[in-house]
Amino acid sequence: MTSADIAAADTSRVFHSWSAQGSLAPLAIAGGEGSTVWDHDGKRYLDFSSQLVFTNLGHQHPKVVAGIVEQVQQLATIAPAHANEARAKAAELILDRAPEGFDKVFLTNGGADANENAIRMARLVTGRDKVISRYRSYHGNTGAAIVATGDWRRVPNEFARGHVHVFGPYLYRSEFWATTPEEESARALHHLERVIQAEGPQSVAAILLETIPGTAGVLMPPPGYLAGVREIADRYGVILILDEVMAGFARTGEWFALDAFDVRPDLITFAKGVNSGYVPVGGVIISEPISAAFDERVFPGGLTYSGHPLAAASIVANLTAMAEEGVVEHARQIGTDVLGPGLEALADKHDVIGEVRGTGVFWAVELVADRGSREPLAAADMGRLKGDLTQAGLLPFIADNRLHVVPPAVVTADEVAQGLEIIDGALSRL
Structure with a gap:
């Protein structure tokens, strides 16, 4: 079965949480390893949501x-x-x-x-x-x-x-x-x-x-x-x-x-x-x-x-x-040396970022329509951003006007760099 087949079978039978059932378009995930998952068509995604912020040790840890x-x-x-x-x-x-x-x-x-x-x-x-x-x-x-x-x-x-x-x-x-x-x-x-x-x-x-x-x-x-x-x-x-x-x-x-x-x-x-x-x-x-x-x-x-x-x-x-x-220490170091500085660099580049907050592998980027007034970015724009990030190969965690950057605690510096590059591109297009 293709990813589309499985998604159609799922939405026709499964009642999803926090959702209007008629507008669902779930990804059909076939497998995962570490900070990466893939669908049934072989497309790979960096999981920067840790699903619902829970795969701290990554997917399929042996x-x-x-x-x-x-x-x-x-x-x-x-x-x-x-x-x-x-x-x-x-x-x-x-x-x-x-x-x-x-x-x-x-x-x-x-x-x-x-x-x-x-x-x-x-x-x-x-x-x-x-x-x-x-x-x-x-x-x-x-x-x-x-x-x-x-x-x-x-x-x-x-x-x-x-x-x-x-x-x-x-x-x-x-x-x-x-x-x-x-x-x-x-x-x-x-x-x-x-x-x-x-x-x-x-x-x-x-x-x-x-x-x-x-x-x-x-x-x-x-x-x-x-x-x-x-x-x-x-x-x-x-x-x-x-x-x-x-x-x-x-x-x-x-x-x-x-x-x-x-x-x-x-x-x-x-x-x-x-x-x-x-x-x-x-x-x-x-x-x-x-x-x-x-x-x-x-x-x-x-x-x-x-x-x-x-x-x-x-x-x-x-x-x-x-x-x-040493996963706890690794998460702290990734936050201090790689993820935090990388997100701050994006804030310097993109006016749509109002504030960056976080620690370890627990970060949120607050997106605004205007930095002066701090008006939250519109829901339609957040929806476009989510779709763009997913299409580019990154699973995001979106809440209101925020992009939460919450990869597994085992994420590597190279994976963070790849994820930030995807986010950078999506914000530029936004």
Whole structure:
């Protein structure tokens, strides 16, 4: 079958997420290796989207594939109530990379239900109900997670209770009339604290934040912001949950994005990069006081496939390979020496680039119709750009008026140069 045959068969039978079903034109991907995928007609693409920002170790890494194969031959599945060697080892490796003071991992099927269960833990431990999260955020597409989300997808799905949103720091489009990162940080913290006070601190269970908001634009925290959030949470007895679903496990050039900031949360949620998306999995890393709260109290939550052996084996293989191959350090170096400077050079060349933000292999290029007014580039132009990049052999991640540049953490300097050349050409044509 050709790529067109497979795409037609897919769209005639498969209901796609976040889409109007009548206008779909999906690529039919036949295979992949490292930072490259190819379709059924043999056309190759540099994957600068990491799919949905999850193939951190690249496509078809032999060690992860072998780990899954070995596990499926030994024990393909087992209920979560049983002990399992792969599950125990996966939790050990995750905790080894977490900050001090964390002692348990609750494994889920993805990032959304990781955030669901972190919210549940915070509510049960505090006896409070409200969860404060940010506009310009994404936390998943399940009941509480989608309502905690701060973009348009929340609005038709607001069925969960007790959610309050605040504006976070975003100096390029400041809500606080700030002119420096320090002003933006201080004013965003003041706004957060005033919202807690106005809502009633005794009613607030948790603050849920992406350490670095990803889908919202790779919004780097300004100096002092995350440490300030920690101080506010402590002041009012609020649980701090950091969502590392997209930013964790080498994406930012750290094991966790929070490692680069002066902050230790109470709960950490993860998914995506923990096993590079090879098998659906996510989880909550739980600090000692919160895990101890359920020593004699039943935790009222669970999943049929929690800690599935194939998912656990893929975590073990993925994290082991990352450590053995220096993938975290490589991602940091690529960001510092190659990808960051390359994107800044494009900004110097193209007036359509308003701002470049990022770290490691986690970058966003904000595109504007006018640099002076910062008017976002029109949706039609973004659609043209996406089509042009794909036609030129690069899979992009497009969100609103931004081109997110998020290749696998194993991307080479030569592949980055090739990708930037494709982006340069598409921006010139745009």
